[in-house]
Amino acid sequence: MIKVLFVASEAMPLVKTGGLADVAYALPKALLSLGADVRVIMPKHRAIKEKFEHLIEEVTHATIRLGWRETYLGLQTFELDGIRYYFIDNEDYFGGKIYRGGDEENEQYMFFCRGVLEALPYLDFKPDVLHCNDWHTGMIPFLLRTQYADAYPDTGTVFTIHNIKFQGQAKFDIMADVLSVPERYYTPSALEQGGSANMMKAGIVFADRVTTVSPTYAREIVETELGMGMQGILASRGADVSGIVNGIDEDEFDPASDPALPAHYDAADLKGKRECKKALRAAFGLKAEWYAPIICMITRLTSQKGLDLVREAADGLLGSGAAFVLLGSGDEEYEVFFNKLSEKYPGRAGVYLGYNEERARLIYAGSDFLLMPSLFEPCGLSQMIAQRYGTLPIVRSTGGLADTVDPYNKYEKTGDGFAFAPYSAHDMMLVINLTLDVYREDKPMLRQLRANAMTKNHSFAASAEEYLKLYGALAPSGKVKK
Ligand code: ADP
Numbered sequence: 001m002i003k004v005l006f007v008a009s010e011a012m013p014l015v016k017t018g019g020l021a022d023v024a025y026a027l028p029k030a031l032l033s034l035g036a037d038v039r040v041i042m043p044k045h046r047a048i049k050e051k052f053e054h055l056i057e058e059v060t061h062a063t064i065r066l067g068w069r070e071t072y073l074g075l076q077t078f079e080l081d082g083i084r085y086y087f088i089d090n091e092d093y094f095g096g097k098i099y100r101g102g103d104e105e106n107e108q109y110m111f112f113c114r115g116v117l118e119a120l121p122y123l124d125f126k127p128d129v130l131h132c133n134d135w136h137t138g139m140i141p142f143l144l145r146t147q148y149a150d151a152y153p154d155t156g157t158v159f160t161i162h163n164i165k166f167q168g169q170a171k172f173d174i175m176a177d178v179l180s181v182p183e184r185y186y187t188p189s190a191l192e193q194g195g196s197a198n199m200m201k202a203g204i205v206f207a208d209r210v211t212t213v214s215p216t217y218a219r220e221i222v223e224t225e226l227g228m229g230m231q232g233i234l235a236s237r238g239a240d241v242s243g244i245v246n247g248i249d250e251d252e253f254d255p256a257s258d259p260a261l262p263a264h265y266d267a268a269d270l271k272g273k274r275e276c277k278k279a280l281r282a283a284f285g286l287k288a289e290w291y292a293p294i295i296c297m298i299t300r301l302t303s304q305k306g307l308d309l310v311r312e313a314a315d316g317l318l319g320s321g322a323a324f325v326l327l328g329s330g331d332e333e334y335e336v337f338f339n340k341l342s343e344k345y346p347g348r349a350g351v352y353l354g355y356n357e358e359r360a361r362l363i364y365a366g367s368d369f370l371l372m373p374s375l376f377e378p379c380g381l382s383q384m385i386a387q388r389y390g391t392l393p394i395v396r397s398t399g400g401l402a403d404t405v406d407p408y409n410k411y412e413k414t415g416d417g418f419a420f421a422p423y424s425a426h427d428m429m430l431v432i433n434l435t436l437d438v439y440r441e442d443k444p445m446l447r448q449l450r451a452n453a454m455t456k457n458h459s460f461a462a463s464a465e466e467y468l469k470l471y472g473a474l475a476p477s478g479k480v481k482k
Helices: 019-033 046-055 102-122 139-145 172-179 199-206 215-223 231-236 271-283 307-319 332-344 357-366 382-388 399-404 425-441 443-455 461-474
Strands: 003-007 037-043 057-066 069-080 083-089 129-133 156-161 196-198 209-212 241-243 294-301 323-330 349-353 369-372 392-396 418-420
Touching: 003 019, 003 102, 019 037, 019 083, 019 129, 019 461, 037 102, 046 069, 057 102, 069 102, 083 102, 102 139, 102 172, 102 199, 129 139, 129 461, 139 156, 139 199, 156 199, 156 461, 172 196, 196 199, 199 231, 209 215, 209 461, 215 231, 215 241, 215 399, 271 294, 271 357, 294 307, 294 332, 294 357, 307 332, 307 425, 323 332, 323 357, 332 349, 357 382, 369 382, 369 425, 382 392, 382 399, 382 443, 392 399, 392 425, 392 443, 418 425, 425 443
Parallel strands: 003 037, 003 129, 037 083, 129 156, 156 209, 209 241, 294 323, 294 369, 323 349, 369 392, 392 418
Antiparallel strands: 057 069, 069 083
């Protein structure tokens, strides 16, 4: 049985700021059900301490060297929902914000990477593979192949890119100081990128295999400027780079049993969805005609999510007869804009600024369409959750959106959503109008598209099989030596 240590900065149900946390829960769970021995290691964030302290046991603690100083390292553990978690504990680094930003965040996660490698001998299992995620874990493959090469010659590494925009750029002096990195690694073929040390690059260069969260995004980051400067180094890894699409936990997101919903439904009987729509209208004070379609967005408010297109097309969208609901938080410019929009279109545009899991679920269930016109999208989970709830996604064909939404084809009568390609408000409105035509004039087609979306397989099982193949190629005997 292959043994995998999954390394992440956040994981559901312990702490979540974005899709990485969903994946760090659903993927280990799917791998466990395929028989792999997968455990998760992450920082012991304050929120974890507050909620779970009574369940957590100490494994060991020690004083470790961190550059010229010595610092405390605690290793703790507990099991939840069948998953074994290990925690790297140090109040100075993880007693506050999960991501502190800037140099402080760089140092937080340099410590985390050191901590994971120092903790390995104390775990009650010896992983064949360390599966690292995003730049916060990027120094692990580097340290493993350099400073720990003699200690762990047979341990494989997989590095998964969830969003290449965030790279962990640090001053080399700080990295050299905190992690004792010799200057000879500060070159463009190793750690240097555009004048800084780059922890995302460390993962890309030194891991045995590099994956990202959808095949289309894998192509885009190698071949286009979406690689955010990493195209060349990714291309140099050739076939070691691949895309494996994320899934969702289909038990967790199930309109037939979701406790957050006022009524339940499934693909065979959508009556409950109408009840959810009523509840959604009440929750957001929507006064549009009862038959008006509801287009929703549930999103971080950041330019990546295509909000500039929505801003540009907002009057056209609200003038189309549809109602609009948005749940999100993030950049102030968008928060201000959407607040004003709800004032301008009372009863037609409902806006809730903030993060709220229960509301998210009511919106997924009660809406007719989910708008996701992303500028780029490594995978995206919202469109898959929406499909599961019979809410057809309207997406821009990029990254994982292109891989998970089969666009409506009016000649072949196929699809499970709607899509447009050019990043333009005009093209977005064309497809929104097409969507609304189907909604108003072709109910049988609408029913068919909804059924296609709801019965689509979004489980992590198929992707987990692909990860297993990847792990198997690395460990224990087939590991690629660099
Ligand atoms: P990203 O990771 O880029 O934010 P994803 O689509 O991969 O985007 O994942 C976003 C996840 O966070 C989804 O589960 C979505 O439902 C959830 N989400 C986003 N914004 C909110 C919010 N304001 N309130 C509740 N859930 C949210």
